[in-house]
Amino acid sequence: MDLPLTLLDLAGAIALLLWGVRMVQTGIQRAFGGQLKIWLARALGSRLRALLAGVGVTAILQSSTATGLMVTGFAARGLVGLIPALAVMLGANIGTTLIVQVLSFDVVRVAPVLILIGFLMFQRASAGRRDFGRVFIGLGLMLMSLHQLVSLMQPYENAASVRGFLDAVATQPVLYVVLGAVLAWAVHSSVAIVLLAMSFASHGAIPLDTALAFVLGANLGTAINPVLEGVGGRNPAAWRVPIGNLLNRLAGVAVALLVLPWTVALLTWLEPGPARAVADYHTAFNLVLALVFLPALGPYAALLRRWLPAREDPNDARTPRYLDPAARETPTVALDNAARETVRMAQTLSRMLQGFCTALLHPSRHQISLIRQADDTIDSLNAAIKSYVVSLDADALGETEREQAGRILAFATNVEQAADIVDRNLLGMSAKMLKRGISFSPEGRAELLGLTERLLTNVELAIEVFGQPEMVHARRLAQEKQVFRARERRATAAHFARLRRGVVQSAETSAIHLDVLRDLKQVNAHLVAGAAYPVLEAHRALLPHRVEEGGDEL
Structure with a gap:
C-alpha cells in the first residue's frame, strides 16, 4: 500500500464530493434562487408555516447556510418576526438531511446515468435546462465520489497503525465533534461532511459512535456560518436569529453527546447498516431538536430579546420607519x-x-x-x-x-x-x-x-x-x-x-x-x-x- 498516493486519491475523492455538492447548490440557486427567496418571505406568517418553508427551501437548495443567510437578512431588516425566523432555521436543519437519506441507499449504479442526463441537458441552449443539468451532474459526481471513498478505504480497514489511531481518537468523541464542526464551517456544507462520515462508517474505517459524533459536529458547523456572515451593523437585535440557532444546536449537541452510548445501542438494534444508521441519526437529531424547540420558541425568543436588546437610535435614518411587515x-x-x-x-x-x-x-x-x-x-x-x-x-x-x-x-x-x-x-x-x-x-x-x-x-x-x-x-x-x-x-x-x-x-x-x-x-x-x-x-x-x-x- 502506497500511503502518499492513497492519501492523494482520498483528497481527490473528497474534493469531488464537495464539488458535486456545490454543483447541486449552484444549479438550484441559479434556477430558483430569486423565487425561493420570495416564497420564503411569503411563508413567514406563523411558526409552523415557517418551519415547513425552511424544510422546503433547504431541501431544494441543499444548503441550510443559504437559507440561514436569507432569513437572517429578513430579520435584520425587520421584515420578519423573531419567532418565525427561528422556526425557519429549525426547518432548514431538517431540510438539509433529506438528500443524505436518499444517498444513504445503494444508488451508485445510477451515477453514470445522472451524469449523462445532466450533460445532455447542459448542452441545450435554454438557461433553465443548463441549470438542471448542473444539478444532475452534481448528484452523479457525489455518488461516484462516495463509491471511490469506500474503495480507497478497503486496503486500510485492518491496518494496525490506522486502527490504533482511530481507537485512540474514538475515546474522545468531542474531538470528532470539533473536527466535524470545523470542516462543515470551512466547506459551508453539512451534507458533504455527513456523507463523508457515512462512507467511513459503512466501511468500518470509524466506529459508529465516532461517526455519530462527526455528524453532530457537522450540524454545529453549519450554524456558525450565518453568525459570521449573515449579520452586521451595530444593533445587537440583528444577531438574534443566527445566535439563537447556534445556541439551540449547542444545547442539542451537548445532550446528544451525553446519551451517545445509548443512542449507538439503539441504532445498532434498529438499523444494522452503518450508512443508514448515520443518515437516520442525522435526520432524527434535527427532528427532535425541532420538536423540542418549536413549542418553546415564544419564551426562547423573549430570552434572546433580553440577552440581545435592540439599541436603535430613534434618530438613526438608516432604520426603515414605514416598512411594516x-x-x-x-x-x-x-x-x-x-x-x-x-x-x-x-x-x-x-x-x-x-x-x-x-x-x-x-x-x-x-x-x-x-x-x-x-x-x-x-x-x-x-x-x-x-x-x-x-x-x-x-x-x-x-x-x-x-x-x-x-x-x-x-x-x-x-x-x-x-x-x-x-x-x-x-x-x-x-x-x-x-x-x-x-x-x-x-x-x-x-x-x-x-x-x-x-x-x-x-x-x-x-x-x-x-x-x-x-x-x-x-x-x-x-x-x-x-x-x-x-x-x-x-x-x-x-x-x-x-x-x-x-x-x-x-x-x-x-x-x-x-x-x-x-x-x-x-x-x-x-x-x-x-x-x-x-x-x-x-x-x-x-x-x-x-x-x-x-x-x-x-
Missing part, C-alpha cells in the same frame, strides 16, 4: 408604506446635495464625513425597500399596484445611483481639493452653487412627481433634463472663457470643475429617469429614442 398582507397599504420610505431616500439625497453646497463654500472633513453617512443611509433604505416590495404576493397585485411597485423600484434605484455619484465623485473631488489646499475661483464656485441649487429644486419636483404621478408634472421634470443640459453647456463655455483669460486657479481645479459639471448633470438625469420616465412610459408619451434617423434631436 404586517402590512404585506394588504399590498395596497404595503406599497404606500414603501413609497413613503422611498420619499425618505430622496429627502436624504437632498440633504447630501445641501451638504455638498456647504462643502463648496466651507470645505471640511467633518462635512464630507456627514454626507458619506447619508449615502450609507440611502444604501440601507434602498435594500430594505427592494426586499419589502419583492416580498409582496404578485398574484394579489392588480395592474395599478404593479405599476406602483415598478415606479417605487425605479425611483429607489435611481436615487441610490444618484447618491453614489455624489458620494464617490463629488465628495471625492471635494476631499482631493481639501487635501491639496486648492479651491475654485469665485466665479466658478458661484456657477457650481447655482447648478446645485437648481438640482435641489429638481429633487423636490421629482418627489412631487413620484407622489402624484400626473402627466403635467412628469413632463415638466422631463423638460428639466434639457434645461439642465443647456445650463451645463453654458457653464462649460463660461469656464473655458475664464480659462483663456487666466482667471481659473489652476489646471487641476479646471479639470475638477468640468468633472463636477458632468456629475451634477448625471445626478439630474437619474432624477428624471426615476420619477418622470415611468409616468411618461405608462401614458405612452416616452419616445424609444431621442435621435431621429436623420440625426435631429427630438
